[in-house]
Amino acid sequence: MEYSARGTCGAGDDQDETTLDALTRAERAVDRAEARLREAIEAMPHGVVFLDPEGRYILWNKQYAETYQRSADLFHVGARLADTLRQGVERGDYPEAVGREEAWIAERLELLQNPRGRHEQMLADGRCIMIEERKTADGGTIGLRVDITEMKAREEGFRLLFESNPVPLLVYDPVEECVRSANAAAAEHFGYALAELEGLAAERLFAADEWPEARRLLATSCSDKDRFWRQVARDWSEMESVLFTRQSVIDGRLATIVSVFDVTERRKAEARIEHMAKHDELTGLANRAHCREGLQDMLDGLPQTGGTVAIAMIDLDNFKQINDSYGHHVGDIVLAEAARRMRALTPKQNALLCRLGGDEFAVICQARTDEKIDLITRSIVTVMAEPITIAGTTLHIGATIGIAMAPEHGLDANHLLRYADLALYAAKADQRGTVRRFEPEMDAAAREKAKLENDLRRAVRHGELVIHYMPLIDIAGGDIIGYEALLRWQHPERGLLYPDSFIGLSEEIGLIDVIGQYVLQAACREAASWPGDLKVAVNASPLQFRGGNLLNIVLQALAMSGLDPSRLEIEITEAVLMDRSPAIAHLLESIRALGVGISMDDFGTGYSSLSYLLSYPFTKIKIDKSFIMGLAEPNSKAVVSAIIGLGKSLGMTVTAEGIEEPEHIEYLKGIGCGQGQGYLIGKTKPSDQLPHAQEPRRNVA
Template sequence: MGVAKKQSAKLTTDMFEDVPVLRRKWQAALKPGERLPRYEDVMLGSLGRLADHMVLLNGDNDAFAVSRTGRYAQKWLGDERWDIPMHVLPPDCATVLTEAASNAVKNSRPYQAVAHCVRDGMVRTYDVLALPTFSRWGGTLVGTYVNERGAQYNLLDAIFSTTEDGVISVSTIRDASGAPSDFQIVHHNEGAAKLLKVPAQGLQWRRLSEGGHLLCSELVVARLREAVAKGVRDQFEIDSDERSLRLGVTAFGDILSLTISDVTPLKRREASFRLLFDSNPMPMWVFDPETTGFLKVNDAAVQHYGYSREKFLSMKIREMWPQDEWVSHSQALRHLGEHYQSGRHWRHLRADGSEICVLTFGRRLSFEGRNAYLVAVVDITERLKAEARIAYMAHHDGLTNLANRELYQERLQQALEGGNADGKRVAVLCVDLDLFKNVNDSYGHPMGDRLLRQVADRLQSHVHGNNLAARLGGDEFAVILTSIASPNETSDFAGRLIHVLSQPYEIDGNEVVIGASIGIALSPGDGMSGEELLRNADMALYRAKQDGRGVHRFFEPEMDRQAQKRRDMELDLRHAFANGEFELHYQPLVDIASGRISGFESLLRWRHPEKGMISPAEFVPIAEDIGLITSIGEWVLREACNEAVKWPDQVKVAVNLSPVQFRSRNLVQVVISALANSGLSPKRLELEITESVFLAETEANLAILHQLRELGVSISMDDFGTGYSSLSYLRSFPFDKIKIDRSFVKDLAKRSDCLAIVRAISGLGRSLNITTTAEGVETVDQLDWLRAEGCNEVQGFLFSGAKPAAEVEQLLFRFGARSSKAA
């Protein structure tokens, strides 16, 4: 009960907070001189969780249709479809949506209404706020917010607390001024339809303004308005067709419960029992509280429970109870008062032996001159199953059916508490699939999802007992091993698991091969809390992937130190960019034939105020991981172009691009902006990329490279000869330059294989008309070998290391280039 109250209080609090927020947002979007704000200014951009509660209506006056709905609104409507007419919705939802939208449009301002929906015998009250807007495509769009109030009303309570005769519930419909203007029938029993002489199907959802029965008279409508206004009970009689009907009215906010009794003396008893019992679709019976025998059952009870009427009337009520509930049922029976309502759900037995879960409601009455008890039954079996399913889904991954992160953390905490008490270890294993991204990229995400399900099946088959396998997200899994005897036992398990997960998978006729890497943390040495163990296991996983993948690694304290160092560097990096601690140095590129500087490669440097110069090898990978490299790369482009425009016209500037910069999809615009702002000719800008640009999203990245090439910019392949160095890269894009990696130049005079590779790359460049540049030239012998093999360009310490911009002019003078721009 405490949880339910908290949830109810939260719903009410959210409603009271959300409605003012939406009103203010609508008002803030309304511009002077305009009748309505724009749809985009109100409904797009910052609704957050409120978007789940929105129903977007299009149309005007009373002709509205549902265009879009949020997840919460879809549950309220019972319909997940979009672009549907209003008449296909439940009438109670359609009525209030039309009312709110019509009044909002007519008044050109937000309009708040109240909806009363009946579900499973419960009246649920919803606040509905309509926000009228105009669309740039023409017409009116009404964003309608829906949220449930905390209070609910039970119609069964109203049935048993007011009358045994006809029962009708009506909801109040208010006009634009907020005054009650009409009433709509939202619930009734069959007896009410008979007393009013209207077919049941013609009564449900009818408005009283439509006429056709006694309740539509001016007298009745006036008394209903008064009851709503004062919130009091009322009782009066109306006469028609030689009958005298008594109407009892009870107000529950905007919901009115009407009881109708035929008080004609000869028909009173017959009518009251027939209306509430015989034709009621709810299973009902009358029993003797002394003998506990059944005295009468209705057709609904016979059909629902499967006992014949004769069998029912020969039974004791105890025969419907499971034996393990006899005591609790009997105690409840001994304490029956004038009225009864279930404080819990009960289990009942049907004729076929199956069990159902029910709520029961009753009242004491006189039946055929004896003390008796009338009982009505609500079967909640399916509702409980749905709730159990929801609870299961809240703790399990929807794709793989493994435990999700929430359940994993709960079970890990339980295992740690049990292990600490017994002095036993608990192992946490973080499992990451190797090459899974390649499967998604090659076969698509549906194939990736099927692969994840097969991985989950293999995990389930090897994780037994109190141990647990979970999916934490993406291709990340985790395992809890309880009561571990030794690290060797965990190591053996991890090795077996890697072997199992690395076996080929058969999916849609395709053989898919992936691998797995595992990081391990053991309590209590690697952590006492679940959070600490999971964090340390994740660090061990990172080490396993660094060590070549397909292996498992245990957590070591050094990993934590490295992780802390990385976190510190991430923080320093963000401060460095904000504080302008980066600078560019320039290393000359020398044309072998002329001996002159043909260009400079711009190299990023970080001058830390306390640690001094930090190597790019240390900070660039981290900047790429945290996404800062995109901003840094834009700064490098601008700075290099601004500097190069001061050099002689024949001298180029080379700028390295990170593969991460291609993901932003605005790289071409960044290059155009840097050239435009600096005034540098595109022909003097050379962009260097590595082969990793081709390893992901090849088509999109190729398109970007072609756009850059069309600008007149040169494109260079860096570090050629290492990694894959696929010749298909040279076919897929016409590079202007390929740079021979320094590792081949270093041993050029000592190793014949290095010479052969340099010779092959140089020959390839000549055949394809691509300039070849050798990196890392440090000796005259290396330069002579490169010249002999036909290499076009060189760079390295033999000529100069990377220098600050202020020293570029001196380098140009030293190599015979003019120190100022050519005339």
């Protein structure tokens, strides 16, 4: 029965079992799909929720529940989102709803039914949630919740930093090539209102020739503090800026953040400093450094341009006297006027007028032929000879010029400057108010002079300077009454050198005080050992008087040697007195007050010696040897006789220099000349060879 019964019903039962198996498999498949879906949404880093068409909860993940942790207890399948929102508002979970609860709920539900992209939602714990919802085919809703609190904080920080930053900032759109936004500092910097800047073509902010390169810069991230951009303000005035760019993504779009640093004033200051570094403050002309640079630039271009480059050194004549007499203020006016006159004669192209310092100027000129520089320099000499009137006073200066040429004299700037200076030196030594070109012999002479200078400095250090003594006699009796101390240089290569070969150099290089002090001290020390009352005469340079230290040197020499002041004579030339300085007069009177004699050397060769004799405390007149050696001429005899008569009438001793013939002695004795010296009487000798080494007196008459 059982079997048959089963057999009777077998086909139907098999069909039912098959249907059940299919349902089971389908249910299991659904379960598996749901499980996979749950696993998938649980693995997502953001909150996910599924709602049915009536807005009831179907499914949500852990991240969603944690996002709304204050309302998570309200979530269960079938619960309505509208109800959880309302209860959340009542709990205070949504601070944006405070004071407008119903309106806020209505707006939120309207967005649920009609999604319009993303929107933000603030929660009571301060978090900001980004909501994005999409409708499903059956009318349900899939929602995504992303915690954007940190991103919002960064955006807010960026906004505050951007908007309140004192540095002008722009957001540039590299696609539209316009300003997307700007801060208040940028608006002020460029002179626009904020609204005017937004959407403005970036090209408008740059000088026309800068835009092609600026366009490339704005499409990159770049930090170049050494590149200066010329930018244009709203009123079309130009500014200089340093730009820093950084590409970023703002609101989902590529953008470039541009920082603008205004360096306009800095660049102006740098330009002023650069100008001051290369130009003379008083005249505005190029200075020595700029002169050298300009000359080298012209020389560098000479192979391409051809022709010649000339450097003309210009020295103002008589400027020192004007500066000393009228003061530096007048001197500055003279320099400015001289610069103005020379500037008017200097070509605007391929030439540069410079002030090298003091009253020395220079013109650098490039020309096809030498005639151009000749014309310029001759014109300068002519114009500078014209008088200058300042405050009713007419002043006269002049100009002396030395020239060096390239390529004739070389292509090195330093050498050409030196050659022009040597030519100027030669012109001044020859005749002021002239133009002289460099000659190779000048360089040889300068090198010889430089060697002599080094040798002289060595001579002072190593004791190569020695003193010889020339005897001085009483003409009437023939006795030696003293000696003139005369400096000699025992040069190791050139032998014995006389003062005229090195005293001028010692004055020029500032050694005369040291040498003069040595001679005075050595002569006083030697004279102190001489027998009886023999005197010693020592020559003093005009520069020793101008230094103002001669009185102390005399006092020190007398004190160190113990020599009686009455046995010392200081011999000076007319050059000491030409300035008629009260200081020099006072110095002579102070030396004379010590008991030291003051002798006028080379008397008769100056144009105002007679007035000097009345103004200064001289004790002796020395007749210049040119008159003694010319005694064969009646005129010379008349001059010598007149000088001797003048000296006697003024109570001064008269000494004749250059006595070389017996006739000289006889004539001078006959007209009553007091003293004499010269080769007939005795040549200069070292102290150990003087006659008094054997006997105190020697009669030569």
